[in-house]
Amino acid sequence: MNPAQFVLDVLSLGGAYALMALGLVIVYGILRLVNFAYGELIMVSGYTMFLVSGSGLPWLAMAACGVIMAVAAGIATDYLAFRPVRAKSVTAVLITSFAFSTLLQNAALLFISPRPRAVPLPELFSRTVEFAGVITPVRNLITIAVAVIMLGIFSWLMRSTALGIAMRAAATNFRMARMMGIPANLIISAAFAISGLLAGAVAILWIGRIGTVVPGIGLQPLLIAFIATVIGGMRSLQGAVLGGFLLALIDTSLNYTLPQDLLKFRDAFTFSLVILILLWRPEGIVRGPASGQRT
Amino acid sequence: MLDIDSLEVSYGAVRAVRGVSLRVRKGELVTLLGANGAGKSSTLMAIAGAVRATAGRVRLDGADVSGATPEAMVRRGVAAVPETRDVFPDLTVAQNLQLGAFTRRRDQAGVLHDRDTHFARFPILAERLHLPAGNLSGGEQQMLVIARALMSRPAVLLLDEPSLGLAPLVVDQIFGMIRSLKESGLTILLVEQNAAKALAVSDHAYVMRLGRIEAEGPASEIAAATELKSLYLGAEP
Numbered sequence: 001m002n003p004a005q006f007v008l009d010v011l012s013l014g015g016a017y018a019l020m021a022l023g024l025v026i027v028y029g030i031l032r033l034v035n036f037a038y039g040e041l042i043m044v045s046g047y048t049m050f051l052v053s054g055s056g057l058p059w060l061a062m063a064a065c066g067v068i069m070a071v072a073a074g075i076a077t078d079y080l081a082f083r084p085v086r087a088k089s090v091t092a093v094l095i096t097s098f099a100f101s102t103l104l105q106n107a108a109l110l111f112i113s114p115r116p117r118a119v120p121l122p123e124l125f126s127r128t129v130e131f132a133g134v135i136t137p138v139r140n141l142i143t144i145a146v147a148v149i150m151l152g153i154f155s156w157l158m159r160s161t162a163l164g165i166a167m168r169a170a171a172t173n174f175r176m177a178r179m180m181g182i183p184a185n186l187i188i189s190a191a192f193a194i195s196g197l198l199a200g201a202v203a204i205l206w207i208g209r210i211g212t213v214v215p216g217i218g219l220q221p222l223l224i225a226f227i228a229t230v231i232g233g234m235r236s237l238q239g240a241v242l243g244g245f246l247l248a249l250i251d252t253s254l255n256y257t258l259p260q261d262l263l264k265f266r267d268a269f270t271f272s273l274v275i276l277i278l279l280w281r282p283e284g285i286v287r288g289p290a291s292g293q294r295t
Numbered sequence: 296m297l298d299i300d301s302l303e304v305s306y307g308a309v310r311a312v313r314g315v316s317l318r319v320r321k322g323e324l325v326t327l328l329g330a331n332g333a334g335k336s337s338t339l340m341a342i343a344g345a346v347r348a349t350a351g352r353v354r355l356d357g358a359d360v361s362g363a364t365p366e367a368m369v370r371r372g373v374a375a376v377p378e379t380r381d382v383f384p385d386l387t388v389a390q391n392l393q394l395g396a397f398t399r400r401r402d403q404a405g406v407l408h409d410r411d412t413h414f415a416r417f418p419i420l421a422e423r424l425h426l427p428a429g430n431l432s433g434g435e436q437q438m439l440v441i442a443r444a445l446m447s448r449p450a451v452l453l454l455d456e457p458s459l460g461l462a463p464l465v466v467d468q469i470f471g472m473i474r475s476l477k478e479s480g481l482t483i484l485l486v487e488q489n490a491a492k493a494l495a496v497s498d499h500a501y502v503m504r505l506g507r508i509e510a511e512g513p514a515s516e517i518a519a520a521t522e523l524k525s526l527y528l529g530a531e532p
Contacts, residue, residue: 162397165386165390165393168383172385172386175345175365175381176383177394178365179343179375180394180447181369181370181397181447182394183364183366184366
């Protein structure tokens with residue numbers, strides 16, 4: 001085994017996982033609710049790229065359409081599934097987020113197709129490069145680069161802008177944040193929009209691995225994001241990123257070490273390790289701030 | 296300036312506030328006294344919009360603001376400091392203050408100018424500017440939350456138990472600061488357990504018991520009425 005190859009695999013998988021986890025935890029941090037329709041934002045982005053694939057636009061413009069639609073779908077989740085029932089009960093919101101997810105999936109089944117649809121990808125995505133004895137697909141390097149850029153932008157947004165600081169305040173103590181004059185609806189919509197932006201980036205990187213989109217494509221990223229945030233710490237943005245990279249480390253290590261006939265049971269090994277991590281730190285690795293109440 | 300009429304607050308079957316009416320005139324400092332659980336904080340939080348009132352009217356300068364959200368109340372010039380003394384612990388003192396000025400974020404020059412004014416009042420905050428607010432002592436946190444509330448340039452300040460759990464020396468400092476805020480023309484509604492200190496700085500006082508107003512009058516009269524003491528000190532008569 002080539003250590004450079006291993007590191008590169010962990011970083012590219014971890015970059016994608018970290019972005020998935022961040023998109024889920026940004027909404028969770030503020031609403032204390034898992035948005036189960038998160039995976040469908042990735043699906044929406046994938047189908048948008050499929051639908052514009054015949055338009056003759058340059059690839060970057062098509063990718064931008066995908067990302068914009070994911071952001072729009074994120075904001076729509078807030079308006080259609082969360083806002084009408086937010087004040088009522090946690091159970092109601094949980095169920096509407098499931099319903100919204102099912103609705104979007106079924107819309108894709110009904111109006112497009114249950115069969116995989118090809119998504120336009122630049123030729124660069126299928127090329128491989130060789131350096132320092134490592135052979136790697138260019139898309140892995142792109143994934144690492146996109147993850148670094150997105151994490152950088154995200155971190156700047158949360159540290160240095162009025163909106164980002166207001167979002168962090170709202171994640172710690174939503175009621176007190178409102179008593180600073182920070183509008184609840186603005187913060188929540190912004191969280192959904194950022195979640196959509198991350199989902200859009202994930203969609204390009206994730207679909208870039210397979211080249212096609214199916215109605216159920218969002219399930220695996222949702223699951224990955226959920227596990228990564230649980231092991232990293234549901235209340236912390238850094239925890240989500242750490243959890244993403246840790247999960248990628250576990251997956252990649254198992255890929256390298258498990259014998260061929262056990263490889264199809266990889267997820268069972270992964271989840272066993274996740275259980276061990278949770279026994280060791282039930283609240284996740286990064287504890288995050290003591291939280292206030294959602295109102 | 297602030298007119299409360301028959302305000303009611305219920306938590307499930309518990310009626311915490313039962314038909315409270317009170318009035319705060321412009322530039323006045325009014326104190327709401329009462330034992331633990333008398334409904335003082337619920338009254339204050341309902342005025343701030345942080346707790347939903349089940350009935351009653353809140354009027355601000357004659358305009359009906361009943362049922363307004365907490366963020367709308369801040370925009371209308373009512374800032375509240377809850378007794379839970381909620382600093383944002385991970386954010387620095389500077390960021391906490393910046394959040395207090397969220398409604399004025401287009402006016403950075405004005406915000407920085409106001410911040411300097413508050414530093415003159417609370418020099419310790421200037422020294423701790425880049426520390427996480429969670430690292431401050433209880434008294435420093437209290438100063439931070441008050442300064443933070445002032446950053447929105449409120450016309451009315453609602454203060455809930457600012458002396459709670461603080462050392463006597465710090466309590467004196469806080470009351471000195473409340474007095475100077477009043478002298479600067481700010482209208483204040485204060486909820487306090489420390490009745491003697493509160494009455495000494497107040498113009499007017501209300502005494503609550505079991506969700507109702509039991510007595511009201513000029514602060515000096517309330518302070519002199521010995522039969523009321525058992526009410527706000529919490530002992531049953």
